[in-house]
Amino acid sequence: xxxxxxxxxxxxxxxxxxxxxxxxxxxxxxxxxxxxxxxxxxxxxxxxxxxxxxxxxxxxxxxxxxxxxxxxxxxxxxxxxxxxxxxxxxxxxxxxxxxxxxxxxxxxxxxxxxxxxxxxxxxxxxxxxxxxxxxxxxxxxxxxxxxxxxxxxxxxxxxxxxxxxxxxxxxxxxxxxxxxxxxxxxxxxxxxxxxxxxxxxxxxxxxxxxxxxxxxxxxxxxxxxxxxxxxxxxxxxxxxxxxxxxxxxxxxxxxxxxxxxxxxxxxxxxxxxxxxxxxxxxxxxxxxxxxxxxxxxxxxxxxxxxxxxxxxxxxxxxxxxxxxxxxxxxxxxxxxxxxxxxxxxxxxxxxxxxxxxxxxxxxxxxxxxxxxxxxxxxxxxxxxxxxxxxxxxxxxxxxxxxxxx
Numbered sequence: 497x498x499x500x501x502x503x504x505x506x507x508x509x510x511x512x513x514x515x516x517x518x519x520x521x522x523x524x525x526x527x528x529x530x531x532x533x534x535x536x537x538x539x540x541x542x543x544x545x546x547x548x549x550x551x552x553x554x555x556x557x558x559x560x561x562x563x564x565x566x567x568x569x570x571x572x573x574x575x576x577x578x579x580x581x582x583x584x585x586x587x588x589x590x591x592x593x594x595x596x597x598x599x600x601x602x603x604x605x606x607x608x609x610x611x612x613x614x615x616x617x618x619x620x621x622x623x624x625x626x627x628x629x630x631x632x633x634x635x636x637x638x639x640x641x642x643x644x645x646x647x648x649x650x651x652x653x654x655x656x657x658x659x660x661x662x663x664x665x666x667x668x669x670x671x672x673x674x675x676x677x678x679x680x681x682x683x684x685x686x687x688x689x690x691x692x693x694x695x696x697x698x699x700x701x702x703x704x705x706x707x708x709x710x711x712x713x714x715x716x717x718x719x720x721x722x723x724x725x726x727x728x729x730x731x732x733x734x735x736x737x738x739x740x741x742x743x744x745x746x747x748x749x750x751x752x753x754x755x756x757x758x759x760x761x762x763x764x765x766x767x768x769x770x771x772x773x774x775x776x777x778x779x780x781x782x783x784x785x786x787x788x789x790x791x792x793x794x795x796x797x798x799x800x801x802x803x804x805x806x807x808x809x810x811x812x813x814x815x816x817x818x819x820x821x822x823x824x825x826x827x828x829x830x831x832x833x834x835x836x837x838x839x840x841x842x843x844x845x846x847x848x849x850x851x852x853x854x855x856x857x858x859x860x861x862x863x864x865x866x867x868x869x870x871x872x873x874x875x876x877x878x879x880x881x882x883x884x885x886x887x888x889x890x891x892x893x894x895x896x897x898x899x900x901x
């Protein structure tokens with residue numbers, strides 16, 4: 497069973513690798529304007545965010561394998577539309593709506609399936625071991641898919657969707673075999689989880705959730721993470737269009753895929769160290785400088801070096817901001833807090849992304865890539881207030897502990 501789950505994850509990662517760093521240039525080559533491309537990205541982001549809750553409920557109350565098959569069907573239909581009608585804006589939007597729902601199903605579910613299957617066979621496996629194995633499988637498969645996508649792109653840009661379609665189709669047999677070979681314990685969660693308490697307790701529970709959400713909106717840690725992600729939005733939106741110019745551009749995009757994976761490893765290693773108060777401010781300066789370099793440096797090697805620095809610093813700050821939010825909240829609202837961040841981020845992204853696209857058409861892509869970067873100036877300020885708040889809380893806890901003693 498773990499082998500089948502491993503194969504499934506490998507094919508899914510390979511399929512994503514086929515298009516993940518080329519799709520923006522493929523849209524551009526198909527004739528879509530920068531604003532149209534931005535709107536297509538909004539459709540994908542919004543559909544993914546809105547579909548996460550219903551698909552997670554389906555995932556918990558039904559079968560993991562069956563739910564993932566539904567997600568794969570959405571993805572495959574979207575890839576097919578993008579392959580056949582790459583120049584039709586309404587079709588591309590519909591395709592991204594479908595692939596967004598499919599991505600919501602995959603979010604966390606593919607890794608959960610692998611962990612479940614592996615622990616059924618060997619319960620002694622630790623989470624760290626399992627995640628290390630999974631990162632190795634998906635990382636190598638994504639790079640292999642990226643190489644296949646580059647070769648297909650050189651033949652015709654829209655063929656990246658054919659590569660994704662083939663990989664996702666290849667992922668179905670392992671999933672079918674898993675469904676046939678595993679006994680799924682989720683028979684009827686609707687019956688098992690029906691609340692027995694009175695309506696008043698349900699109402700109180702809803703009021704408690706609303707109060708928690710309201711309180712989260714007043715936390716600087718939430719806005720710190722939101723603002724930083726918004727500040728890097730325009731760079732992450734347009735980096736493919738900055739590097740992927742001409743026939744040789746596809747190999748610079750593939751290099752970007754390799755460097756993004758390397759940056760994730762480096763940022764995770766640095767993130768283990770205890771960050772100093774000034775580290776985030778330094779990282780933001782690096783991000784702003786490297787974003788400007790990516791936009792305006794005259795040579796591709798210099799641009800790819802700037803993108804690597806940007807990726808390392810960006811992932812480092814995200815790790816710091818996420819850790820601060822984790823430290824500031826308790827387990828009861830942890831999932832809610834990150835859902836709030838996701839929803840707020842989606843709302844602002846849906847507004848800012850078309851603005852970036854309009855600037856890309858009206859001015860230029862390099863200037864459009866810097867549209868949201870000024871927001872980064874506010875991130876260290878919120879980070880400062882967050883650290884002060886943590887320090888005051890820690891001091892108050894110490895005083896209370898001494899009083900009790």
